Amino acid sequence: MARIIDGKKTAQDIKDEVKQAVSELTKNGRSVTLAVVLVGDDPASAVYVRNKKKACEYCGIVNRQINLPADTSEEELLQLIDQLNRDDSVNGILVQLPVPPQIDGQKVIQAISPKKDVDGFSPISVGALSIGLPGFRSCTPAGIIELLHRYDIQTQGAECVIVGRSNIVGKPMGMLMLRENATVTIAHSKTKNLQEVCRRADILITAVGKPKMFTRDYVKEGAAVIDCGMDRDENGRLCGDVDFGDVSPIASCITPVPGGVGPMTVAMLMKNCVEAISLQQD
Ligand code: GUN
Numbered sequence: 001m002a003r004i005i006d007g008k009k010t011a012q013d014i015k016d017e018v019k020q021a022v023s024e025l026t027k028n029g030r031s032v033t034l035a036v037v038l039v040g041d042d043p044a045s046a047v048y049v050r051n052k053k054k055a056c057e058y059c060g061i062v063n064r065q066i067n068l069p070a071d072t073s074e075e076e077l078l079q080l081i082d083q084l085n086r087d088d089s090v091n092g093i094l095v096q097l098p099v100p101p102q103i104d105g106q107k108v109i110q111a112i113s114p115k116k117d118v119d120g121f122s123p124i125s126v127g128a129l130s131i132g133l134p135g136f137r138s139c140t141p142a143g144i145i146e147l148l149h150r151y152d153i154q155t156q157g158a159e160c161v162i163v164g165r166s167n168i169v170g171k172p173m174g175m176l177m178l179r180e181n182a183t184v185t186i187a188h189s190k191t192k193n194l195q196e197v198c199r200r201a202d203i204l205i206t207a208v209g210k211p212k213m214f215t216r217d218y219v220k221e222g223a224a225v226i227d228c229g230m231d232r233d234e235n236g237r238l239c240g241d242v243d244f245g246d247v248s249p250i251a252s253c254i255t256p257v258p259g260g261v262g263p264m265t266v267a268m269l270m271k272n273c274v275e276a277i278s279l280q281q282d
Pocket of ligand 1: 094095096098139265
């Protein structure tokens, strides 16, 4: 039976480490401030933003929350970002995505200073990650690396198959696993023989958004299985991309949903906010 990778506990450990680091900074007269911008009233985004605020409060990070109406223009949002970029008291800037349709999300991401891009979404951050320069790492993939390290899962020389090629998870995950000396395959909806490809994996990472798609037919015995899905099953219950009940008897370790990868994302955001201080000092 697979070892369960407890993302909730690991995220708590990381938040405790961040809290300690923030408290050291505070003793030296420094504070850490994250500006969170929410445009409109998408209920899912409001929940994410509230979770980020709670995590900031726990860690001692100042949360500057800016709520803008749904009809905010692109120009207005870009002006606000410019203002936050110039404000030395702001260390991290996060614009909750998606933004309303009149605003180009990519333009917004590119407007955030790479030194404050705690989401790690800007082309500069992504490029820096690709060639091993200092910069912010996208929070979900960075959280998965933390889980692999803290659970002593061997990455060097491991066959890692990532399913999903999004800019937020799949692609940066591939770059980070390369840095870990894994042999990386990024599979996606057009990949041929997906089951066969996945069965090669010592580490299988799924990020497709299809409830319980990955049954044991996709998994090699003894593989580590990391599930980034946040899906709903036929009864409306939260589940992952992996059929946990079917796969856990044959995997060596597995992340549950909820309580696996999910809580790590916010914890890594907090960690990035502290890292922003050193990036801004250089
Ligand atoms: N929307 C869904 N996930 C995220 C995230 O990690 N960051 C931002 N900014 N928006 C999101």
